[in-house]
Amino acid sequence: MSTDFERMLSDMRYTIPDYYQHFRCAADRCEDTCCAGWQIAIDGRSLRRYARIRGRMGRKLRKSIHWNRAVFRQKEGKRCAFLDEDNLCHMYAELGKNSLCRTCRLYPRHIEEFEGVREITLSLSCPAVAKILMNRREPVAYLSYEKEGEESYGDFDLLLYSVLADAREVVLDLLKNRALPVEQREEQMLSLADAVQKRHTDGMLFSCQELFCAYGNGEGTLAAAWEADGRRIRARLPFMMKLFSCLDTLELLLEDWKNCLDETRAFLHMGTADSYAGICLEFGTWLKERMPEWEIQAEQLLVYFIFTYFCGAAYDGRISAKAKLAAVSRMVIEEMLMARWMKNEKMLDSEDVIETVYRYSREIEHSDKNLERMERIMEIVPANLTSYVSGFVPPYTV
Ligand code: SF4
Known part of the structure; x- marks a missing residue:
């Protein structure tokens, strides 16, 4: 018998990452829980079903739901009313998975829908997913399945979507080219997205194919010079300080996130530009020597953010902003890791990386308001500035 989820996927082409089948919920062994920190919205069908349940669970349901807002009530610590002390769902235990x-x-x-296409990713906000992705060394591939029949999406911009889908393929290939340092691959991504954005604005989308060929042949770069000196690092400090001030203005999902931001600032942003540059250089060298896998983890993060969000520009036209958000997400995670490295007396392990990744994802990706605000901020940040400040381990090979 097919599940709701499988039925929902029928009659469409759908795409999943190749690690999709490896996901297993850690349930009561999870180091966190997905049932606290954010409001869980209840779909209309489930709401009607809950209203019909009688007896003890019916009474509990009636008390545990904000019926007019269609969300579960929360206990202390923004925990779902059905979450017990062992981090298990009481409803699941009493009434079963369905x-x-x-x-x-x-x-x-996480599902992104386009005409005839559903793209399914696994959110990095789940520690079990962050663990799969951060422990993975091979490049990620995406698997597609075709099914008959489509839904109609009215005035959906099919031309823009198909250009974006082609652009994303080129970007993913660029990001997975391990012959280059990840910051340089990121620069190519930003540059290509910027060029597609300009063509979209000028009504020249039809000329994108030659652009894709050029980038595919390794010819595309941003105007910003690759300077293997300390100037990039000095430019990074004011950029990061502004970025962290922007993060302060976002909707706060978990109180502890504010402490993470403050801690990063305290360890990194309170000193002079020279002291910050010194920390960056030392941390960059430490990463290269002691945690070389960060290069691969950074690639996995960029690939994740691009695959998940890039084609969403078919709805809002924010092509370049989505690429910049991918780069900035990697940089914020890296900045927080650098602060943690300072705090841990210049040590980091994979648990630090996994925790930082899922905490970032929870705050940014699980609030539509936050994602929207971040993309709007990205619209005013020049792509070449994002690229210019992205790396801190000179010298680069160009
Ligand atoms: S966060 Fe992930 S691993 Fe943890 S309980 Fe939720 S789905 Fe399971």
Whole structure:
């Protein structure tokens, strides 16, 4: 018998990352929980079903739901009313898996829909997913399945979507080219997205194919010079300080996130430009020698953010902003890791990376308001500035 989730996928082409089948919920062994920190929205069908349940669970449901807002009530610590002390779902235990609302059934799956296409990723906000991706050494591939029949999306911009889908393929290939340092691959990504954005604005999307050929042949770069000296690092400090001030203005999902931001600032942003540059250089060298896998983890993060969000520009036209958000997400995670490295007396391990990744993803990706605000901020940040400040381990090979 097919599940709701499988039925929902029928009659479409859908795409999943190749590590999709490896996901297993850690349940009560999870180091965190997906049932605290954010409001869980209940779909109409589940809400109607919950209203019909009688007896003890019916009474509990009636008390535990904000019926007019269609969300579960929360206990202290923004924990879902159904989450018990062992971090297990009381509803699941009492009524079984099928009783869960759509949000809980799907999490950590994230679905982006386009005409005839559903793209499913696993959200990095789940520690089990962050662990899979951060421990993975091979490049990620995406698998597609075709099914008959499509939904109609009215005035969906099919031309823009198909250009974006082609651009994303080129960008993913660029990002997975391990012959180059990851910051340089990131620069190519920013540059290509910037060029597609300009063509979109000028109504010249039809000329993108030659652009894709040029980038595919390794010819595209941004105007910003690759300078293997300390100037890039000095430019990074004011950039990061501004970025962290922007992060302060976002909707706060978990109180502890504010401490993470403050801690990063305290360890890195309170000194002079020279002291910051010194820390960056030392940390960059330490990463190269002691945690070379960061280069691969950074690639996995960029690939994740690009695959998940880039084609969403078919709805809002923010092509370059989505690429910049991928780069900035990697940089913020890296900055927080650098602060943690300072705090841990110049040590880091894979647990630090996994925790930082899923904490960032929870705050930024699980609030539509935050994603929207970050993309709007990215619209005013020049692509070449983002690229210019992205790396701190000279010299680069160009
Ligand atoms: S965060 Fe992920 S691993 Fe943890 S309980 Fe939720 S789905 Fe399971």
